[in-house]
Amino acid sequence: MTEPTDRTKASRRCFLSMTAGLAAAGAGVRAALADNAKNLPPNVPDWTRSLGAGVGTTPYGVPSKYEKDVIRRTVPWLTATPESSVAFTPLHELDGIITPNGLCFERHHGGIAEIDPHDYRLMLHGLVDKPLIFALEDIKRLPRVNKIYFLECAANSGMEWRGAQLNGCQYTHGMVHCVQYTGVPLKLLLEQAGLKPNAKWILAEGGDAAAMDRSIPLDKALDDCLIAYRMNGEMLRPEQGYPVRLVVPGWQGNVWVKWLRRLKVGDQPWYTREETSKYTDLLADGRARKFTYVMDAKSVITSPSPQAPLKQKGFTVISGLAWSGRGKVKRVDVSLDGGRNWRTARIDGPVFDKACVRFYAEIDWNGEPLLLQSRAMDETGYVQPTKESLRKIRGVNSIYHNNGIQTWSLKADGEVENVEVG
Numbered sequence: 001m002t003e004p005t006d007r008t009k010a011s012r013r014c015f016l017s018m019t020a021g022l023a024a025a026g027a028g029v030r031a032a033l034a035d036n037a038k039n040l041p042p043n044v045p046d047w048t049r050s051l052g053a054g055v056g057t058t059p060y061g062v063p064s065k066y067e068k069d070v071i072r073r074t075v076p077w078l079t080a081t082p083e084s085s086v087a088f089t090p091l092h093e094l095d096g097i098i099t100p101n102g103l104c105f106e107r108h109h110g111g112i113a114e115i116d117p118h119d120y121r122l123m124l125h126g127l128v129d130k131p132l133i134f135a136l137e138d139i140k141r142l143p144r145v146n147k148i149y150f151l152e153c154a155a156n157s158g159m160e161w162r163g164a165q166l167n168g169c170q171y172t173h174g175m176v177h178c179v180q181y182t183g184v185p186l187k188l189l190l191e192q193a194g195l196k197p198n199a200k201w202i203l204a205e206g207g208d209a210a211a212m213d214r215s216i217p218l219d220k221a222l223d224d225c226l227i228a229y230r231m232n233g234e235m236l237r238p239e240q241g242y243p244v245r246l247v248v249p250g251w252q253g254n255v256w257v258k259w260l261r262r263l264k265v266g267d268q269p270w271y272t273r274e275e276t277s278k279y280t281d282l283l284a285d286g287r288a289r290k291f292t293y294v295m296d297a298k299s300v301i302t303s304p305s306p307q308a309p310l311k312q313k314g315f316t317v318i319s320g321l322a323w324s325g326r327g328k329v330k331r332v333d334v335s336l337d338g339g340r341n342w343r344t345a346r347i348d349g350p351v352f353d354k355a356c357v358r359f360y361a362e363i364d365w366n367g368e369p370l371l372l373q374s375r376a377m378d379e380t381g382y383v384q385p386t387k388e389s390l391r392k393i394r395g396v397n398s399i400y401h402n403n404g405i406q407t408w409s410l411k412a413d414g415e416v417e418n419v420e421v422g
């Protein structure tokens with residue numbers, strides 16, 4: 001056996017003190033949660049005394065009834081109608097990098113289209129040699145790929161531009177999800193149709209009541225866009241665009257057109273409503289940035305957070321998510337004192353291109369108030385900025401692309417509040 005180096009000795013010491021702390025913490029949690037002594041050891045609990053429900057009771061499985069609060073949530077005052085609205089991912093209740101299908105945030109402009117897959121068609125026309133119409137089965141017959149990507153709405157954290165607003169990472173950061181898509185590279189469809197020499201842009205249009213349409217540069221369409229029909233193995237959920245949506249890795253969610261109906265190839269952008277009056281970034285001097293597609297590196301501590309307060313002192317795991325539309329997340333730092341000092345967090349699980357990563361930082365909390373922050377860095381060298389530095393460049397008129405560092409104030413009683421540090 002090789003002698004442990006100083007580093008491994010240190011980490012072993014750390015692990016030992018961690019496990020001692022954990023044992024103490026576990027006893028505390030058990031005492032706090034125990035409400036029916038007859039089910040506790042050494043007694044035989046109720047659920048062991050009779051047969052459980054039969055196999056097939058739930059042909060499509062649902063979470064335990066004890067997890068009933070793990071749900072998407074809306075902010076009622078945010079939008080005038082439920083058809084054009086958003087329900088947020090409960091990030092504080094999740095772990096790992098994959099968002100369960102039923103918890104992925106949903107954002108629609110004209111309600112959820114209900115499309116009979118037999119009547120579904122995708123039209124491909126414009127500057128092509130041979131216009132084509134694909135039925136769903138035609139798309140499913142083409143060579144497919146499986147890719148894990150995050151999708152973030154450009155308006156995620158949009159309410160926070162003028163200061164801390166919403167108390168919960170579900171609301172401040174919950175317009176992001178990360179799933180595995182199965183689909184066909186858009187490049188294959190375009191090659192089948194044959195591109196004219198002057199082809200430069202693609203218009204993607206949805207089949208919903210909003211007929212949402214966006215212009216996408218041909219380079220991106222040929223690079224990594226997918227015509228996706230499955231998420232996490234099963235067919236897309238209706239709210240995520242059943243039966244087919246466009247996947248535009250790393251780019252703002254608005255261009256990921258759902259219920260995809262039409263792709264038109266052109267030689268210039270279309271300047272649709274969604275890329276002129278909306279999804280442009282109004283600067284302080286009145287000019288607007290347009291076609292700001294890429295979602296820059298961002299991160300958030302999901303626990304502890306306002307909806308996930310700390311229940312006791314001692315050993316605890318700080319957990320969070322980070323992502324970058326420019327590639328892989330390379331490093332995540334965590335600060336306990338509002339950004340004065342940083343420590344490198346532990347990334348656990350796979351690190352994919354343009355996908356979420358899960359990070360952890362273990363601490364032994366003695367009950368003193370902390371200012372928790374996380375800061376993502378991606379493989380291009382881009383570092384997530386502070387909100388202050390972002391506002392210096394972008395002003396406060398924007399709604400979109402707020403990737404500033406989030407601060408949670410952890411108080412002595414374990415409650416957590418959304419705050420900003422000067």
Ligand code: MTE
Pocket residue numbers: 104105106107108109110151152153154177205206207208210211212239240241252253254255256257258259
């Ligand atoms: N596609 C269509 N056809 N209609 C829509 O309203 N909303 C867009 C985009 N695609 C939308 C759409 C917006 S603004 C976002 S952020 C993403 O879908 C949200 O995707 P999700 O609902 O799967 O989370």
